[in-house]
Amino acid sequence: NAGVTQTPKFQVLKTGQSMTLQCAQDMNHNSMYWYRQDPGMGLRLIYYSASEGTTDKGEVPNGYNVSRLNKREFSLRLESAAPSQTSVYFCASSLRTDSGNTIYFGEGSWLTVV
Amino acid sequence: DAKTTQPTSMDCAEGRAANLPCNHSTISGNEYVYWYRQIHSQGPQYIIHGLKNNETNEMASLIITEDRKSSTLILPHATLRDTAVYYCIALFSGAGSYQLTFGKGTKLSVIP
Numbered sequence: 001n002a003g004v005t006q007t008p009k010f011q012v013l014k015t016g017q018s019m020t021l022q023c024a025q026d027m028n029h030n031s032m033y034w035y036r037q038d039p040g041m042g043l044r045l046i047y048y049s050a051s052e053g054t055t056d057k058g059e060v061p062n063g064y065n066v067s068r069l070n071k072r073e074f075s076l077r078l079e080s081a082a083p084s085q086t087s088v089y090f091c092a093s094s095l096r097t098d099s100g101n102t103i104y105f106g107e108g109s110w111l112t113v114v
Numbered sequence: 115d116a117k118t119t120q121p122t123s124m125d126c127a128e129g130r131a132a133n134l135p136c137n138h139s140t141i142s143g144n145e146y147v148y149w150y151r152q153i154h155s156q157g158p159q160y161i162i163h164g165l166k167n168n169e170t171n172e173m174a175s176l177i178i179t180e181d182r183k184s185s186t187l188i189l190p191h192a193t194l195r196d197t198a199v200y201y202c203i204a205l206f207s208g209a210g211s212y213q214l215t216f217g218k219g220t221k222l223s224v225i226p
Contacts, residue, residue, distance in 0.1 A: 004157075037155075043214075043216045045214070048213070092157075100163055102163060107156060
């Protein structure tokens with residue numbers, strides 16, 4: 001049981017390049033999320049998918065697109081990377097139950113845009 | 115989701131109990147209190163959560179006051195590996211609520 005797995009762990013991009021961050025969870029969770037964390041800051045929600053087939057914008061969606069490929073996988077795409085998107089990206093997943101909606105996070109993807 | 119207030123930093127001697135307070139005076143009846151921690155830019159790690167009753171698991175205990183306006187996370191025997199930023203979050207449990215809002219948290223330093 002690996003939990004939430006993100007790839008790649010590290011990536012350097014040039015301004016204007018595109019890339020996709022991949023995320024998969026093996027906990028049979030319905031909901032998945034993408035967060036970013038800038039140095040010294042808290043996490044900010046980019047997009048989330050409440051259930052398979054749905055996606056919604058979070059706090060900072062501009063410059064990103066997402067795809068909920070199936071129940072396990074949720075990808076984040078940067079179409080034209082900008083230096084302001086240099087950050088650590090965290091994927092997460094959760095399953096809402098009668099006792100709450102506990103969210104579990106991956107280990108992060110470090111992205112640098114030069 | 116209700117705003118939470120935590121001290122910026124705390125120290126704790128290794129082997130002693132670490133008691134991390136959190137104020138959530140505007141919490142509503144259907145908001146859970148969640149605790150996460152983040153160790154040196156790793157992914158946030160879920161610790162514990164509760165609604166009204168005190169909770170305990172293998173990592174920690176959560177004490178919620180009767181009026182639910184504050185809570186305390188207790189790490190019973192702190193180790194150096196518990197040095198991290200601890201986040202207290204109030205999260206609405208109903209349908210349509212998905213955004214976990216992280217504040218600045220409490221930086222806990224466990225001292226040898």
